[in-house]
Each structure stands twice: as structure tokens, then as C-alpha cells.
Amino acid sequence: MLPSLSTRRRRVLKWILLTAAALFVAGAGAVAYGYTTTKIPAANEAALAQNNTFLYADGSLLAKDGDVDRENMPLSRVPEHVRHAVLAAENRDFYHRPAVDPVAMARAGWKTLRGDGVQSGSTITQQYVKNLYLTQEQSVTRKAREIFMAVKVDQQMSKDDILEGYLNTSYYGRGAYGIQAAAHAYFGKDAEDLDVSEGAFLAAALNSPTAYDVVAHPENKKMVERRVTYVLDGMRKEHWLSAKGRKAAGLPELTEQGDDRGLSGQRGYLVEAVKSHLIDSGALTEKELAAGGYRITTTIQKPRQNALVKAVDDELVAKLSDSRKADQSVRAGAASIDPRNGEVVALYGGRDYAERYVSNATRRDYQVGSVFKPFVFTAALDKGATTADGQPIGPDTVYDGTSRRPVTGFAGYSPQNEDDISYGRISVQRATDASVNSVYAQMAQDTGPKAVRDTAVALGIPADTPDLNAYPSIALGPATASVLDITSAYASLAAHGQSHEPVFVKKLTRQGDEVALPEPEQKRAVSREAADTTTSVLQGVVEDGSGAAAQATGRPAAGKTGTGEHNRSAWFSGYTPELATSVALFGQDPKTGAQTSLHGALGEARINGGGYPTRIWAAYQEAALKGLPVTTFDLQDQEPVAPIVPPTEGPQAPVAPEPTDEPEPSREPETSAPPEIPDADPQDTPPAEPDPEEPTEPEQPDPAAPPEADL
Structure with missing residues (x-):
């Protein structure tokens, strides 16, 4: 005789409960085992950051990117509003929640799966553990170790000590590790002298240090403003900032600091260009590169690099005069590429x-x-x-x-x-x-x-x-x-x-x-x-x-x-x-x-472009190219191009003078200002970005004023 339906349901329910209990016990056992066997090691090399060595294409030394720019600061010397800014940016419940936040991690995991970009969901304690003891590897094993170690660190250290360690081990960009070095790198002052806006910027910079440097990357200014606003609004929401203080705060002015780590002259420009290339190409992450220990052979050819510097010095720098105020504003930039390979x-x-x-x-x-x-x-x-x-x-x-x-x-x-x-x-x-x-x-x-x-x-x-x-x-x-x-x-x-x-x-x-x-x-x-x-x-x-x-x-x-x-x-x-x-x-x-x-x-x-830049x-x-044979362009399917002399009769006859090295000043082009901004200077008003799906020949007048041409 077959068992009744209710009997079968009880058996299934019993099986489910027993299975769940077994999985729970096994999971709990795994967690207990992982927690027990996970040890807190000595600080890793990422926290101690080595030099990177940069070489010319021929293997000769170009530069070393200096000793780590870091000066530890006791938490007591870091202004409270700076600490609050970091908490608002990274972990607002830091003082009231455990070292690991499962809800935040689950939320971050869901956002990652949904396609919102990689989300970490890590608390400040987890980030500190990762900075000090672990690598930046993205794996389940590394994440599990981070969680167990964060729990142990949270039990062994006070929240203040963890926050102090985090502030001193984090990378802020411009080669600066720690809040004190960052304060000097961006604002030329000690961390204890930072105001609310400056603290909010440094807290925001933790998210993407290089990209958030708006002096080096002015095109990212709007993105940085949004992040700083998020930090300041968070401080206001947590009652760490008054309404008056919030209204007065915003994106601060950054200094254009020099670099005193032995990267003077052209070496610093070359090193920064190479580092940006490694990061942008995906060869290394910013944190991997900052950890140091890399030997980087560049495509920069020392003889040609020296020739470029000499050309600028001889043709331009030597002719600049301290007595001419306008000369103090002249900046020069140049680049040279091998067309065969892009080097x-x-x-x-x-x-x-x-x-x-x-x-x-x-x-x-x-x-x-x-x-x-x-x-x-x-x-x-x-x-x-x-x-x-x-x-x-x-x-x-x-x-x-x-x-x-x-x-x-x-x-x-x-x-x-x-x-x-x-x-x-x-x-x-x-x-x-x-x-x-x-x-x-x-x-x-x-x-x-x-x-x-x-x-x-x-x-x-x-x-x-x-x-x-x-x-x-x-x-x-x-x-x-x-x-x-x-x-x-x-x-x-x-x-x-x-x-x-x-x-x-x-x-x-x-x-x-x-x-x-x-x-x-x-x-x-x-x-x-x-x-x-x-x-x-x-x-x-x-x-x-x-x-x-x-x-x-x-x-x-x-x-x-x-x-x-x-x-x-x-x-x-x-x-x-x-x-x-x-x-x-x-x-x-x-x-x-x-x-x-x-x-x-x-x-x-x-x-004009035909003057100093061309010389x-x-x-x-x-x-x-000295010492190389003179070669002609290998142009295919070309007919000789004979310049056509325009007609010299009629109302539209050309009236162009012969080019000279010192042409007369031109009048600025006249264009119509955009109708929606009647008071705007038409030469300073950028055009609106057209919808890429729209026709290629828009019907509205072009609001962009053309630049001056040159002879």
C-alpha cells in the first residue's frame, strides 16, 4: 500500500530540513576552520612599496621613481572633519558595525553581476587588511582570507587604531602614501591644517587617485566634483557637517606641486607617461605599480630624447627673456613616434x-x-x-x-x-x-x-x-x-x-x-x-x-x-x-x-605654427635622423601635384601676402553666439555634443567659433 500524500510531504520536508542542517553544520565548520587556520602575517611588500626602475630602450638607466613618499600621522593630529570625510566616502558605519558587512558585500556582488562595474563592498577594516597584508588579486580565496583576517584584526585592534593604519597605508596619487604625504602633494600643507573641502577631496581621491587629479587631468573635473559632492553630502547626512559648512564647501584648488624625488628635468615627465601607459593599457593596476619592484624598459631612445631637449633649448628656451613678461607664459610640449610600430x-x-x-x-x-x-x-x-x-x-x-x-x-x-x-x-x-x-x-x-x-x-x-x-x-x-x-x-x-x-x-x-x-x-x-x-x-x-x-x-x-x-x-x-x-x-x-x-x-x-614650433x-x-640615409616617401598611385595658381582677375582675386616670420596681428574671427546664451562670448562657447545617432549634417547653426588659422 502506498503512503499517503501527507506522509510523503512529511518525509520530503524532513529530508530538506536534514539537508539544510547538514549544509549549515558543514558551512559553519568550514568557517570555523578557515577562521582558526588563518594567521595574520607580517606586512607585505605592497605596504612597504619598493622603487620601480625605468630604463631607456637601450637598457641604460632612465630613472627610479624614488623612495616611498610616506609620513605616518597619529590619528590625534588628523582633523576630525578629515576623518569624517574618509568615513563618508568609504564606510559610514565604521564605528558601529563589525569588520565585515555581509549586506554591503551582497549588495556589491549584485551590482557587479548587474553590470554596474566591479563593486567591492569592503569595509575600511577589510581595505586596511588588504593594503597591509594581502595582494590586490581578485579571487575567492584572497577575499576569504581578507574576511577572516579582518575579523581577527577587528578583535585585536581598536577602531581608532584601524582607522589610523588605513589613513597611513592608503595611496592618494601623486606618489603620496598616507594622509600627511597626500596633504603636502595636493595642498602644500600638513594634514592637521586641511580644511573641510581639502579633506573631502583627499577622501574622494581614495577611489581613483590618478584619475581624480584634476590638475593633470582637467577633463575629469566634473567626475571629481560629483564624488566630492557625494562625500560632503554624506558628512551632512551623518550630522558631521553643519548646513552652513556644507554650503561653503566644494572642490578645492589643487597646487601644481613640483616633485623632489629625483625626477627633475624630463625624467619625471617620461616616468609619469610610462606609468599612465601601463595603467591605461591594463598591464598593471595602479596599486600594483605603486607597490614597486618592476623593471621597465621603455621605448624612449636616449639619443633622440636628448636631441629633442636640445632642440627646444636651442630654438626656444635660449631666446626667452626675463625682461619680457609674455615670455614667462610660454610652455612647450613635443612628442616623437616611430610610424612603423607606434613606439x-x-x-x-x-x-x-x-x-x-x-x-x-x-x-x-x-x-x-x-x-x-x-x-x-x-x-x-x-x-x-x-x-x-x-x-x-x-x-x-x-x-x-x-x-x-x-x-x-x-x-x-x-x-x-x-x-x-x-x-x-x-x-x-x-x-x-x-x-x-x-x-x-x-x-x-x-x-x-x-x-x-x-x-x-x-x-x-x-x-x-x-x-x-x-x-x-x-x-x-x-x-x-x-x-x-x-x-x-x-x-x-x-x-x-x-x-x-x-x-x-x-x-x-x-x-x-x-x-x-x-x-x-x-x-x-x-x-x-x-x-x-x-x-x-x-x-x-x-x-x-x-x-x-x-x-x-x-x-x-x-x-x-x-x-x-x-x-x-x-x-x-x-x-x-x-x-x-x-x-x-x-x-x-x-x-x-x-x-x-x-x-x-x-x-x-x-x-605662428610656422615659426618657433616648425624650427x-x-x-x-x-x-x-643624423647618419641615416635620406629616403623619399613611398607614395602609391600618385600623380605629381603641381600647385595651381589661382586666377588673378575678377572681384575674388587673392590678396594674400607672402608668409613672413612676423605677420601682423590678426583680428579675432566673428561668429554668432548661440541663441540660447545671448550674453556668451561666442569665441569661448563650446559647441553642444551632437547625438551620435542623429544625421551627420545637423541643421542648427554651428555655435563653435573657429580658432585662428595661421600662415
């Missing part, structure tokens, strides 16, 4: 890292000006674009070069040429030689601004570059790509359209074991025909245009000059078959850090 062989970040650590080679806050124009022409060729009347775009295509001529197909935008010169009917070759704004804005519209943007990105300009917007004004260079970014894109042209991700590291080892490096990305950015035709046209800029000073290398060269709006930047970017290099000058107030005009610097009315470029390229 960065030389980099110039500034006069001295110990005096000013922000690298002019990698910063992304100055307009690139007309060095962007070759990307427009390349896009037109690669996409097979035509003019409004159906003519294929090429070197001999004729455009109307009249200054302030409205862009056909885009209402309300009439770019002005430099010095308001009208060139009449002019070929693309001559328009490139003379950097004619009206021609290139129309070409961008004919090609499609989005196609221009996509081509620039494919060649090597980062997609998140500020002001890289799909409007006709993109042709005139309002985007603020770095010198290194522009060099990478020009290297793609030199490599016949093959793009290579910039590379700084050839080999990475630790304790004798080689560490695998990610394979750098390489791809075909544009067709070889498009790249080679662009090279042919850019040769004309050097032979018969604004880049004539580049002829001093005595080698075939291609390049383009550029000048940013209000003459705040001046550029020359170019290449020989062997080497792509960019040189830029920036105007920056030495006291406030604000961008300033280069007008009056070096005793000249205006600094520095030529001096460097000549020295860097």
Missing part, C-alpha cells in the same frame, strides 16, 4: 618636472588649430566625398576661398580666414599651403562632419577628446587633443593609413620574471591612397607653404602648421618617412594657470 621614441613635457609637473605633451586642454585640417582632407579622400556641385575632392579641386563666406549646406556659419584675407578661387593644395579656413570648413561640410570625426578617431585622436564635435568647425581645430594624440594620428598618415596605438614600454619584469604586456592595437585607419595623397599635399605645405622652415632638415618632409583661438597655442606636426613629430607652444599664466595668448612672446606680435621640429628631426 614613442622621445617626449618633451616641459622645462623641469620638479618645478611644474603637468606634462605639456599629454595634457588635453589646448586647441589644436589647423593641424587638424589634414584629417578633413583624408576623410574626404577615404569616403570619396564630392563638392556641392559633384566634383570629387582632391588636391586640384577648386574652392571659393573668400573670407567669411557662408558654408553651403550649414546655415549661419561663416568662418573668417586669418587676417580676413580672401583668396578667391583656390585649389585644395594651395588652400592647405595657406591654411584657408573657409575652404576647409566647406570641405568638412561636403564630406560630412561625422565622417571627419570618425576618420580622426580612426587615425588616433581619442574619441572622448573635448570639443571633438561633428560640425563644420571641426576642420579648424577647436578640439583639445594632446601633442601625443596629434603625433599618433600623423604617424598613421606616415604609415600609409595603418594606425598603431602609441607604445611606451618594450619589456616589463618583476623579480626576474617577465610580465606579459597587452598587445598594442593596430589597424587600417584609412586607405593607403587616401593617406598617401594627404602626404603628397602636406609635402606642399613644407615646400611652398606655411611649414617652409621644416625644409631645414634637408630631407623630404610633410606637415601642417596650426594656431589655436586667441593665439593661445601654436603647432607644427609633421613627418619624414622614418619619424612623426609634433611640437606645440602654449600660453599659460605662471601664477593662475589660466590660458593666455602668446601675443608679444619672444618679442613677436604673434607666434624646433626641424632641428630635432635633423639631429634624430
Whole structure:
């Protein structure tokens, strides 16, 4: 006879209960065993942080990144509002909850699975244990050890002692370990003198130390403001900050500290660029690199690095005068890349890292000006674009070069040429030689601004570059790509359209074991025909245009000059078959850090890309290639480009004078201010970012004012 339904249910329930009890006992036993067998070891090397050794490409010593910048501070000397800021950022229930918070860990795990990014859910005690005793390895075993050790540490140490240890072992960026070193690195003061805003920033920086340094990464300012707001709002919510104090607090001003750890001159700029590359490429995490012990062979070639520094010193620094106030605002940045493989062989970040650590080679806050124009022409060729009347775009295509001529197909935008010169009917070759704004804005519209943007990105300009917007004004260079970014894109042209991700590291080892490096990305950015035709046209800029000073290398060269709006930047970017290099000058107030005009610097009315930047470029390229055979560009499917002489009759006859080293100052271009901001200065108003899904030719007037062009 079969048992009744109720009997079967009782048996199933009994089996479930017995199984659950067995699993509970087994789990409890495992936890007990794990807790009993887990020992607290001596502090690991991550907490003691070794030096990293940086080598030139030939294996000679470049730099060591110094002793660990750390000075332990007793908790009693750390202001209460600073402690509260850290708690608000990392663990608000620290003093009232156990060392491990299962709910927070479960919540973090769910968010990670949901795709919100990796979440840790770790308490301050767990982070302290990880900093002091464990590695940054992401594994179940490491996490289990962290939990057991955190519980034991929580039993053996007071909450104050744990918080003190956490504040002194955490990494805050700028090479600073511990709250005291961080206070000096960012604000030039002792930790006990930090105000509420400064404490909130340092607490926020714990989340991502390098990215949150808004002096080195001004593009991240909004992200940092959000994090600081989160910290301050948390302090207010926990009643650690009054309403008045909350209202007065915000993102503080950071100092531009020098570095006194033996990284003076160019070494500091090189080391920081290499470290950023290792982190950004995923080769190492920030904490792994900060732990030290790595031997890093870079791609920097010592002879070429020395040649670049000498070129800047001889052609620029030696000519700066203390008696000219404008000269104190001149900053120089340069980068040089091997087009065959993307290796960065030389980099110039500034006069001295110990005096000013922000690298002019990698910063992304100055307009690139007309060095962007070759990307427009390349896009037109690669996409097979035509003019409004159906003519294929090429070197001999004729455009109307009249200054302030409205862009056909885009209402309300009439770019002005430099010095308001009208060139009449002019070929693309001559328009490139003379950097004619009206021609290139129309070409961008004919090609499609989005196609221009996509081509620039494919060649090597980062997609998140500020002001890289799909409007006709993109042709005139309002985007603020770095010198290194522009060099990478020009290297793609030199490599016949093959793009290579910039590379700084050839080999990475630790304790004798080689560490695998990610394979750098390489791809075909544009067709070889498009790249080679662009090279042919850019040769004309050097032979018969604004880049004539580049002829001093005595080698075939291609390049383009550029000048940013209000003459705040001046550029020359170019290449020989062997080497792509960019040189830029920036105007920056030495006291406030604000961008300033280069007008009056070096005793000249205006600094153009064809002057000092091109002369520095030529001096460097000549020295860097000394002893190598002179080679010509291997251009395929090219017809000889004969410059077309524009007509000299009619109302639109060109009135351009011959280029000179010291042109007369230009008037600033006039553009219409955006209708929604009637009081805005049209030349300081950035364009709105178009929706990438929208048509490539927006119907609204372009609100971006073009930068000045240059001759």
C-alpha cells in the first residue's frame, strides 16, 4: 500500500530540513576552520612599496621613481572633519558595525553581476587588511582570507587604531602614501591644517587617485566634483557637517606641486607617461605599480630624447627673456613616434618636472588649430566625398576661398580666414599651403562632419577628446587633443593609413620574471591612397607653404602648421618617412594657470605654427635622423601635384601676402553666439555634443567659433 500524500510531504520536508542542517553544520565548520587556520602575517611588500626602475630602450638607466613618499600621522593630529570625510566616502558605519558587512558585500556582488562595474563592498577594516597584508588579486580565496583576517584584526585592534593604519597605508596619487604625504602633494600643507573641502577631496581621491587629479587631468573635473559632492553630502547626512559648512564647501584648488624625488628635468615627465601607459593599457593596476619592484624598459631612445631637449633649448628656451613678461607664459610640449610600430621614441613635457609637473605633451586642454585640417582632407579622400556641385575632392579641386563666406549646406556659419584675407578661387593644395579656413570648413561640410570625426578617431585622436564635435568647425581645430594624440594620428598618415596605438614600454619584469604586456592595437585607419595623397599635399605645405622652415632638415618632409583661438597655442606636426613629430607652444599664466595668448612672446606680435614650433621640429628631426640615409616617401598611385595658381582677375582675386616670420596681428574671427546664451562670448562657447545617432549634417547653426588659422 502506498503512503499517503501527507506522509510523503512529511518525509520530503524532513529530508530538506536534514539537508539544510547538514549544509549549515558543514558551512559553519568550514568557517570555523578557515577562521582558526588563518594567521595574520607580517606586512607585505605592497605596504612597504619598493622603487620601480625605468630604463631607456637601450637598457641604460632612465630613472627610479624614488623612495616611498610616506609620513605616518597619529590619528590625534588628523582633523576630525578629515576623518569624517574618509568615513563618508568609504564606510559610514565604521564605528558601529563589525569588520565585515555581509549586506554591503551582497549588495556589491549584485551590482557587479548587474553590470554596474566591479563593486567591492569592503569595509575600511577589510581595505586596511588588504593594503597591509594581502595582494590586490581578485579571487575567492584572497577575499576569504581578507574576511577572516579582518575579523581577527577587528578583535585585536581598536577602531581608532584601524582607522589610523588605513589613513597611513592608503595611496592618494601623486606618489603620496598616507594622509600627511597626500596633504603636502595636493595642498602644500600638513594634514592637521586641511580644511573641510581639502579633506573631502583627499577622501574622494581614495577611489581613483590618478584619475581624480584634476590638475593633470582637467577633463575629469566634473567626475571629481560629483564624488566630492557625494562625500560632503554624506558628512551632512551623518550630522558631521553643519548646513552652513556644507554650503561653503566644494572642490578645492589643487597646487601644481613640483616633485623632489629625483625626477627633475624630463625624467619625471617620461616616468609619469610610462606609468599612465601601463595603467591605461591594463598591464598593471595602479596599486600594483605603486607597490614597486618592476623593471621597465621603455621605448624612449636616449639619443633622440636628448636631441629633442636640445632642440627646444636651442630654438626656444635660449631666446626667452626675463625682461619680457609674455615670455614667462610660454610652455612647450613635443612628442616623437616611430610610424612603423607606434613606439614613442622621445617626449618633451616641459622645462623641469620638479618645478611644474603637468606634462605639456599629454595634457588635453589646448586647441589644436589647423593641424587638424589634414584629417578633413583624408576623410574626404577615404569616403570619396564630392563638392556641392559633384566634383570629387582632391588636391586640384577648386574652392571659393573668400573670407567669411557662408558654408553651403550649414546655415549661419561663416568662418573668417586669418587676417580676413580672401583668396578667391583656390585649389585644395594651395588652400592647405595657406591654411584657408573657409575652404576647409566647406570641405568638412561636403564630406560630412561625422565622417571627419570618425576618420580622426580612426587615425588616433581619442574619441572622448573635448570639443571633438561633428560640425563644420571641426576642420579648424577647436578640439583639445594632446601633442601625443596629434603625433599618433600623423604617424598613421606616415604609415600609409595603418594606425598603431602609441607604445611606451618594450619589456616589463618583476623579480626576474617577465610580465606579459597587452598587445598594442593596430589597424587600417584609412586607405593607403587616401593617406598617401594627404602626404603628397602636406609635402606642399613644407615646400611652398606655411611649414617652409621644416625644409631645414634637408630631407623630404610633410606637415601642417596650426594656431589655436586667441593665439593661445601654436603647432607644427609633421613627418619624414622614418619619424612623426609634433611640437606645440602654449600660453599659460605662471601664477593662475589660466590660458593666455602668446601675443608679444619672444618679442613677436604673434607666434605662428610656422615659426618657433616648425624650427624646433626641424632641428630635432635633423639631429634624430643624423647618419641615416635620406629616403623619399613611398607614395602609391600618385600623380605629381603641381600647385595651381589661382586666377588673378575678377572681384575674388587673392590678396594674400607672402608668409613672413612676423605677420601682423590678426583680428579675432566673428561668429554668432548661440541663441540660447545671448550674453556668451561666442569665441569661448563650446559647441553642444551632437547625438551620435542623429544625421551627420545637423541643421542648427554651428555655435563653435573657429580658432585662428595661421600662415
